[in-house]
Amino acid sequence: MSVTPVLEMKNITKEFPGVKALDNVSLQIFAGEVMALLGENGAGKSTLMKILSGVYTKDSGEIYYKNIPLNVKDPKDAQNKGIAIIHQELNLVPELTVGENIYLGREPVNIYGRIKYREMYDQSAKYLEMLGEGRMSPSAKVSSLSVGQAQIVEIAKALSMDARVIIMDEPTDSLTDVETENLYQVIRELKQQGKALVYISHKLSEVFDICDRATVLRDGTFVDMKPVGELTEESIIQLMVGRPLYERYPKSKGECGEKVFEVSGLTNHKITDVSFSVRRGEVLGIAGLMGSGRSEVAKSIFGAMALTKGTVTIDGEEIKISHPSSAIAKGISYVSEDRKQLGLILDMSVKENITLPALKTFQKFFRFISVDEEIKTSEHYIEKMSIKTTGPMQKVVNLSGGNQQKVAIGKGLVTSPKVVILDEPTRGVDVGAKKEIYDLINELKENGLAIILISSEMPEVMGMSDRIIVMSAGCVAGEVSRADATQEKIMTLAMKNLTKSAV
Numbered sequence: 001m002s003v004t005p006v007l008e009m010k011n012i013t014k015e016f017p018g019v020k021a022l023d024n025v026s027l028q029i030f031a032g033e034v035m036a037l038l039g040e041n042g043a044g045k046s047t048l049m050k051i052l053s054g055v056y057t058k059d060s061g062e063i064y065y066k067n068i069p070l071n072v073k074d075p076k077d078a079q080n081k082g083i084a085i086i087h088q089e090l091n092l093v094p095e096l097t098v099g100e101n102i103y104l105g106r107e108p109v110n111i112y113g114r115i116k117y118r119e120m121y122d123q124s125a126k127y128l129e130m131l132g133e134g135r136m137s138p139s140a141k142v143s144s145l146s147v148g149q150a151q152i153v154e155i156a157k158a159l160s161m162d163a164r165v166i167i168m169d170e171p172t173d174s175l176t177d178v179e180t181e182n183l184y185q186v187i188r189e190l191k192q193q194g195k196a197l198v199y200i201s202h203k204l205s206e207v208f209d210i211c212d213r214a215t216v217l218r219d220g221t222f223v224d225m226k227p228v229g230e231l232t233e234e235s236i237i238q239l240m241v242g243r244p245l246y247e248r249y250p251k252s253k254g255e256c257g258e259k260v261f262e263v264s265g266l267t268n269h270k271i272t273d274v275s276f277s278v279r280r281g282e283v284l285g286i287a288g289l290m291g292s293g294r295s296e297v298a299k300s301i302f303g304a305m306a307l308t309k310g311t312v313t314i315d316g317e318e319i320k321i322s323h324p325s326s327a328i329a330k331g332i333s334y335v336s337e338d339r340k341q342l343g344l345i346l347d348m349s350v351k352e353n354i355t356l357p358a359l360k361t362f363q364k365f366f367r368f369i370s371v372d373e374e375i376k377t378s379e380h381y382i383e384k385m386s387i388k389t390t391g392p393m394q395k396v397v398n399l400s401g402g403n404q405q406k407v408a409i410g411k412g413l414v415t416s417p418k419v420v421i422l423d424e425p426t427r428g429v430d431v432g433a434k435k436e437i438y439d440l441i442n443e444l445k446e447n448g449l450a451i452i453l454i455s456s457e458m459p460e461v462m463g464m465s466d467r468i469i470v471m472s473a474g475c476v477a478g479e480v481s482r483a484d485a486t487q488e489k490i491m492t493l494a495m496k497n498l499t500k501s502a503v
């Protein structure tokens, strides 16, 4: 373990209109180590790393590489100086192939300046293989990939740069457990090679799995830097939030009412014969591994994916849903797991994003919503979920990742649905804000909504659901009550059809 940092950021300050994102922040990064960079949503983690990787310029402060002042002009310059970053928001060009994305702007060319595709694809395949994705074709279009696969391509791209400093901003956000384990393996190898890594994550267990030290930011200021061995989840939360968090999964007093929502025999190319019902004031959890069909069930109900068979019933009446707008009109709302592609329009304001779905429903009745009312509505959600923004008119693209997620939830609730499907609602959300979202779920429950909660975080499904169904290979593998739910029971069900088909 070396004592002089490979890279040091000193007294960095950065202001955006109306926000001081970073105030005198310092960070040290060491060779052969992983430095966790922690803090609540909007604490300034991504901004600090965007400065290091040349995306933003700092207002003041210094950067040193092995004690020599380092000036990073732009992303290309950062790359040339051995700094690679895997951004929190995916940065790939969907129309290009996997290999073209990995080598974008650095394509190997022959003496005539023609791209050497064979070489580019062979090299790409090597990095994909390292990440356990040997089956992904380097010549496939990125637009055909799932979010998790696109994330892997981003990681492969950073690896291919052979950088000295590698920054990972919530890299496992949409990875499966197996993919995460593969990434850990790669990180361990990079450490062995003496690389210095920065790892940003809201999954605190990852800090203990893979990181050596942790730097904590709060509200754009430096709080502390400590070896991970001296930290516990509780002490990290205390440093991040400034106070201990007593109750991670608040209990609701709400009682479940009568059955309001039912699906029966839902079938298409991804799911088979999925049936379940949800009562008023009930939270039905859907657990399962990534790729088990959970989101496909949600999309099929919401009219974003076609069904070949099956019925959807609300309040005893069978309904036909051909498009998300008809789902919304019938009282069903869906907060997508992928806030970037399906959820938000990044270039629009917080207000426009939150009120957009409601406008659509109201337009049908020639109703008119005043701008005042729109602002009031968006302010309600901003306050309710403590969305960190300069106000309703701020563009969503300028919010931190976790705060974008909260806007997506507001958007899902504004249509006053009877049934709401929350797909990974706390992805990228910090521990304190998670609790705010859970409080909100409980409030919705007490107001009699039927809630479907899809989550990869086992403690979250177990802590918040009244009942849990577990999916495996596109089918419902079983159901457990809140009282009976254990991690083992859920995992066994989640693996059920997989082991059967493997035999």
Ligand SMILES: Nc1ncnc2c1ncn2[C@@H]1O[C@H](COP(=O)(O)OP(=O)(O)OP(=O)(O)O)[C@@H](O)[C@H]1O
Pocket: 016, 017, 019, 020, 021, 039, 040, 041, 042, 043, 044, 045, 046, 047, 048, 088, 388, 389, 398, 399, 400, 401, 402, 403, 428
């Ligand atoms: N381009 C920008 N324009 C205006 N404000 C910005 C911009 N980028 C970031 N901010 C603001 O700076 C603050 C810090 O944001 P940052 O993205 O660094 O947070 P973060 O710690 O990465 O949070 P998260 O965990 O939610 O990703 C936030 O208030 C954010 O809204």
Ligand SMILES: [Mg+2]
Pocket: 045, 046, 047, 088, 169, 400, 401, 402
């Ligand atoms: Mg961020």
